[in-house]
Amino acid sequence: MIDIKNLVHRYTIWESDTKKSKKTVLDDVTLDISPGQLVAILGPNGSGKSTLAKHLNVLLLPDEGTVWIDGKDTKDAKALWDIRSTVGMVFQNPDNQIVGTSVEEDVAFGPENKNLPSTLIQEKVADSLRAVGLLHKRKSSPFRLSGGQKQRVAIAGALAGTPRCIVLDEPTAMLDPAARKEVIHVIHKLNKEAGITIVLITHHTDEVVGADKIILMNQGHIIQEGTPKEVFDNFELLKKVKMDVPQVTELAWNLARQGIPIKTPVLTEEQFVTEMMRIYEDGKNREDC
Amino acid sequence: MMRIERLGFTYSKNTVDECRVLEDISFHIQEGEFIGLIGSSGSGKTTLIKHLNGLLKADSGAVYFQGQNIYDKGYVLSKLRKEVGLVFQYPEHQLFGRTVLADVCFGPQNLGMSKEEAEKSARDCLELVGINESYYHTSPFELSGGQKRCVAIAGILAMQPKILVMDEPAAGLDPETKHMIFDLVEEIRKKRNIAIVLVSHHMEDVAYYANKVLVLHQGRLVLTGEPEEVFTKTEFLREIGMDVPQITSVTEKLMKEGFPMVNPAITVKEAEERILKVFRERGGAE
Numbered sequence: 001m002i003d004i005k006n007l008v009h010r011y012t013i014w015e016s017d018t019k020k021s022k023k024t025v026l027d028d029v030t031l032d033i034s035p036g037q038l039v040a041i042l043g044p045n046g047s048g049k050s051t052l053a054k055h056l057n058v059l060l061l062p063d064e065g066t067v068w069i070d071g072k073d074t075k076d077a078k079a080l081w082d083i084r085s086t087v088g089m090v091f092q093n094p095d096n097q098i099v100g101t102s103v104e105e106d107v108a109f110g111p112e113n114k115n116l117p118s119t120l121i122q123e124k125v126a127d128s129l130r131a132v133g134l135l136h137k138r139k140s141s142p143f144r145l146s147g148g149q150k151q152r153v154a155i156a157g158a159l160a161g162t163p164r165c166i167v168l169d170e171p172t173a174m175l176d177p178a179a180r181k182e183v184i185h186v187i188h189k190l191n192k193e194a195g196i197t198i199v200l201i202t203h204h205t206d207e208v209v210g211a212d213k214i215i216l217m218n219q220g221h222i223i224q225e226g227t228p229k230e231v232f233d234n235f236e237l238l239k240k241v242k243m244d245v246p247q248v249t250e251l252a253w254n255l256a257r258q259g260i261p262i263k264t265p266v267l268t269e270e271q272f273v274t275e276m277m278r279i280y281e282d283g284k285n286r287e288d289c
Numbered sequence: 290m291m292r293i294e295r296l297g298f299t300y301s302k303n304t305v306d307e308c309r310v311l312e313d314i315s316f317h318i319q320e321g322e323f324i325g326l327i328g329s330s331g332s333g334k335t336t337l338i339k340h341l342n343g344l345l346k347a348d349s350g351a352v353y354f355q356g357q358n359i360y361d362k363g364y365v366l367s368k369l370r371k372e373v374g375l376v377f378q379y380p381e382h383q384l385f386g387r388t389v390l391a392d393v394c395f396g397p398q399n400l401g402m403s404k405e406e407a408e409k410s411a412r413d414c415l416e417l418v419g420i421n422e423s424y425y426h427t428s429p430f431e432l433s434g435g436q437k438r439c440v441a442i443a444g445i446l447a448m449q450p451k452i453l454v455m456d457e458p459a460a461g462l463d464p465e466t467k468h469m470i471f472d473l474v475e476e477i478r479k480k481r482n483i484a485i486v487l488v489s490h491h492m493e494d495v496a497y498y499a500n501k502v503l504v505l506h507q508g509r510l511v512l513t514g515e516p517e518e519v520f521t522k523t524e525f526l527r528e529i530g531m532d533v534p535q536i537t538s539v540t541e542k543l544m545k546e547g548f549p550m551v552n553p554a555i556t557v558k559e560a561e562e563r564i565l566k567v568f569r570e571r572g573g574a575e
Binding site: 043044045046092146147148170173174175176177178179180203206242243244246247248250251254255258260269270272273276277280283 | 329330331433434435457460461462463464465466490492493530531532534535536538539542543546547548557560561564565567568571
């Protein structure tokens with residue numbers, strides 16, 4: 001689906017009116033994402049996550065290396081619109097990406113721009129809104145929705161372009177806990193039920209434990225790639241790049257270090273409770289003997 | 290230091306869009322307190338904090354600052370705005386100075402400090418937030434996101450407020466920058482004995498830093514207390530659409546399974562200590 005080879009990206013920095021220099025923000029990034037995967041990208045501010053995301057639907061072009069989306073080179077100008085309809089984007093702030101005066105008008109913006117017949121547009125809009133659970137709000141003003149709902153409208157807008165992949169750049173950063181859950185739930189549903197490939201950029205580690213693959217970035221490099229279990233097992237590396245881990249993961253590590261025989265990494269609350277109770281019951285049985 | 294009494298507020302009063310946002314809110318803010326204000330989107334948090342420095346005027350109730358009602362005739366609101374510093378969401382969007390130093394000097398100078406005083410205050414505050422002298426004469430727009438936010442916070446601190454109110458100061462920041470900013474605020478609180486009001490959606494952060502928590506729901510204060518008291522009311526919080534720290538949720542589940550802990554924990558450290566205590570005590574009994 002997404003195939004990236006030795007991607008390099010440099011920004012121009014103007015040090016004064018005439019003097020400029022280059023800053024490398026992506027340095028030799030190679031990455032392969034298969035269709036239907038849910039991939040999370042983690043990393044500190046400035047590590048190159050958003051720059052990478054922008055290469056996926058040709059908002060940026062490589063300085064070196066190549067990005068293929070579905071076999072098409074992003075440098076090929078003829079493939080531009082094909083690639084953009086393959087990959088949909090959702091950004092952090094829902095207020096900055098809503099254009100319509102009603103929810104359905106907003107979602108229709110993409111397909112209308114493609115000059116599709118109006119019956120088809122209506123169908124696409126209804127399907128997209130149904131997929132994010134907002135069909136009943138189709139006539140509402142998007143500005144009267146909650147933050148979580150607005151972000152779901154943005155996702156519906158991306159869906160209306162019938163993409164096979166959606167890239168979400170910190171879609172939950174501005175949302176409250178309930179809204180975050182709403183959005184993450186919709187993202188997982190689209191991945192599982194519609195088979196849409198998802199690339200999710202986030203700072204919230206609790207949102208990535210359900211991913212198929214986690215990519216850890218730092219200073220323009222991919223420093224680790226693996227299943228959540230593999231990535232969260234590397235305590236030293238995560239601490240080194242100052243990433244947070246879910247609280248249960250941290251607690252399990254701390255306990256293990258104090259000699260409690262808990263199997264790390266622990267990723268979910270359920271796993272923690274099961275592990276803890278196993279150790280507790282074991283000890284009790286031994287006492288009884 | 291500040292007392293809010295039975296405050297109520299309606300948006301767009303006497304129009305079709307009329308909307309009661311705050312109802313019967315009472316609490317106080319004391320020197321050195323770290324208050325966490327939580328509530329789901331639309332619960333009235335941002336509206337409430339806009340009352341703390343008189344940006345909005347309540348239509349019922351009163352706000353007393355150092356014993357004086359700020360709604361009294363002749364009360365000078367600009368003085369209050371110097372004492373109560375408000376850091377909005379994404380404060381870096383409000384940077385506008387030509388240089389970092391000029392930007393931070395703007396607030397205090399605007400509120401009547403002399404140029405020298407303002408500059409001294411600005412330098413102190415920039416040092417506090419970890420922006421060193423080499424940045425003073427660069428444009429604030431050339432800084433990284435985290436640095437910009439630090440400069441914006443310094444701009445408020447330079448007015449030397451007695452209460453610092455912050456609306457989601459960590460939104461969009463990576464964990465490291467977030468902890469840096471929170472630790473810094475905590476340090477400033479201790480150093481200057483100012484009060485902090487932190488509005489946040491992140492229960493983990495509120496549980497870790499605050500010593501008093503206010504919960505807003507549909508415009509009313511529904512719960513007030515120490516973090517321990519508030520976050521262990523997990524069922525109530527979930528009912529009103531709020532979350533609890535993951536650590537509270539998981540320790541609660543453990544207890545339900547019969548793990549002998551007295552109370553759910555609200556920080557990782559607390560959970561660790563309590564779990565270790567259970568095993569240690571049993572070890573001792575053997």
